[in-house]
Amino acid sequence: MLLSELFDAPELRLRLLYAAEGVEIRPIGRLITTDLLEPGSYLSGGELVLTGLVWRRSAADSETFVASVAGQGATTIIAGTAQFGAVPDDLLEACRRHQVTLVEVPTEVAFADVTEYVAAAESADTGARLSASLVRQRQLLSAIASGRSLDELAARISADIGHDCRVITSTGRHVVPGPAELDDETLDAVTRRFLTADRTPAVADASGAKYSLFPVGSGLGNRLTAWLLVVDGDHTLWPPDQVEAVHEFCGIAALDRVRRDEGRLALRPLVEDALALVESGGPQAEVATRLRQAGAQLHRPMVVAVAELRDDGAADVAVALFEDVALSVGPAVVAPGQDGLLIGLLPSSPELPDLLRRAFGRLSPGLPRARLAVGVSGETGVDALAGALEEARFAHRVARAGGTPVSVVTSDQVASHVLLLATVPDDVRRTYTHRVLGPVLEHDRRNRSELVATLQEFLACSGSWSRTAEALHLHVNTVRYRIERVEQLTGRDLSQLEDRVDVFLALKSL
Incomplete structure (x- = not known):
């Protein structure tokens, strides 16, 4: 029911004093009767507020009442005139300021008449909607069939x-x-x-x-x-x-x-068998046959992508997400690998890296605690899939070491120390970091100091005392003291290239 329909009821004789923009074509929400000065806590938005103005003791009360109503999203105030003989001008001005529609109910019309009229109209509307809903459902199901x-x-x-x-x-x-x-x-x-x-x-x-x-x-x-x-x-x-x-x-x-998902589930065993053959280094002809059966288009160049969603119970979610992104780039095959990571063979294109970053990046707001890491190989053919898979695994390790909720790394981004660290097992990197920086990390933990943060900035500034101090908003002497403390704890001389490289790699392995 629309508000304009209320004015068409001659028995109610409602008078529109002020109309906010577009309110007459809005559907009527709940009808609330109140004489509280601040009824906002009982409103949820879209209501028509019916009031006898008992709350008004002074002109200032009109501002308080209307502000409370408007603050919760109510659209209309329907005011009775029995209290003052007419709606006060201060209430009309407050409604104009807050863009709330104001309607006057004449003294001889009871509030019960208004509520009963709205209830009857809503009941008729509900019956009509239910009937129309059944018709639509039958039409939609018939169209699907x-x-x-x-x-x-x-x-x-x-x-x-x-x-x-x-x-x-x-x-x-x-x-x-x-x-x-x-x-x-x-x-x-x-x-x-x-x-x-x-x-x-x-x-x-x-x-x-x-x-x-x-x-x-x-x-x-x-x-x-x-x-x-x-x-x-x-x-x-x-x-x-x-x-x-x-x-x-x-x-x-x-x-x-559900129908589409069932089709992909039926193909998944074929996909898993094909990718298992790739990982085991099976004969090229057999690999090609299995991949064609799984739906891959081998006449086009491909890339291999390796993905991991680090979150408890995320295995099914990760597969669904990877399959969804794969579908957006063209015919692709996706399945878990032997180590539990997801492997996908995707059609190659110059736009693919940016597309993957954007698609996976859209998931970041929904990953408050989880981490999604994706590594992508360079372009390859069916005859070099094993090498491309290793390349993608390296890129995935780099992505996994990133500090963002979603990280997509391509093989051309993996270079210098990044590639070196990606190939080192996690336990080896942890041991190396502990041996080089263990005393510094422990000192920060016990004293809540900022030695590690200062060290990171010092190396990022190529050992410049002044630039480090400026970046951290510290005095130069404070930076010197902290770096000297790092040297004492690690036994390293950061003026020497070899020691600086050792500490740099330990930081990058954190």
């Missing part, structure tokens, strides 16, 4: 509600692109909002436009692996039947996803 694609159904819903619909994943892959794919900046904003929203559906602001975000399937699932329906506009301003139509389409899209 007759072979209609999800894209066609999305186009039908878009036309019905007047808002463009798209289905995407949390990495930004378009399952249903709608009239056109969203640009990267919009995808970044939409996925960030979806992954961080306290509850769904949510509304995202991107490039000056609003998008409503609905989870496809259960909203209680892992959002990292979820599909989401992105609809142009703010759903909080839509009539209930449009919102219900969107939810119904989400249910149909969830069924479509």
Whole structure:
């Protein structure tokens, strides 16, 4: 029911004193009756507040009341005139300041008449919506049974509600692109909002436009692996039947996803067998045959990617995420390797590294404690997959050593000491770090000093006392004292190249 429909009821004789922009076409929310001076704590947004003005003792009270109502998102105040004979001017001015619609109820109309009229209208609307919902559900299911694609159904819903619909994943892959794919900046904003929203559906602001975000399937699932329906506009301003139509389409899209996932699950054993043959160094002809059976396109150059999601119970999530990103770059095969890391063979392209960084990077807001590390080899063919796999493993070790939630490292980034450290086993690097910097780390732990941080900045500044002091906002003498203390604890002379290299590598191994 719309607010404008209330004015069409002759028996209520409501009088509109002030209308905020667009309020008459908004659906009516809950009707709340109150005479509290500050009722905001009892409101959640979108309500019509019915009041007899008993709370008003002075003109200043009108500002307090309206500010409390507007602060919680209520849209309209319906005021009775029995208390003062007319609505006070100070209440009207406060409503104008806060953009809250103000409606007057004449003395001879009881509040009960207003609430009963709204309740009856809402009951009739609910019955009509339920009937329309059943019809839509039957039509959607019939369309699925007759072979209609999800894209066609999305186009039908878009036309019905007047808002463009798209289905995407949390990495930004378009399952249903709608009239056109969203640009990267919009995808970044939409996925960030979806992954961080306290509850769904949510509304995202991107490039000056609003998008409503609905989870496809259960909203209680892992959002990292979820599909989401992105609809142009703010759903909080839509009539209930449009919102219900969107939810119904989400249910149909969830069924479509199950069908697609089952197809990939059926292929997964073939993919695992093919990648196991690559890791074991099997005959090239047999490797090629298995990969073709798994869906790889061997006539195109490939890269090997190795990925790891470091989080308890994340194995299934990691596979789903890697498969999703792989689907966005073309035909690919993904499966766990013998060491538990995920291995993927992806079609090569000049844009691939940036695409992987952007797609995996969109997951960062949803990884508050987990770490995702991805290593990517250079371009290769089926005859050199084993070497490319080792190259990707090296790059993965470098990515794993990074300090960001998501790190994607390509083989051309791995050079000098980075490559050296990536090839050294973790336990060896830990032992080396402890032997070189153990006393310094212990000193910092016991005294809450900043020796390690000062040492890192000192080496980054090529041993310059003044630049280090400036970067850390310290006096030069303080920097000298700390570096001398490091030299005492480590037994190293940082003016000597050999000792400086030892300490540098120990820092990089932390």
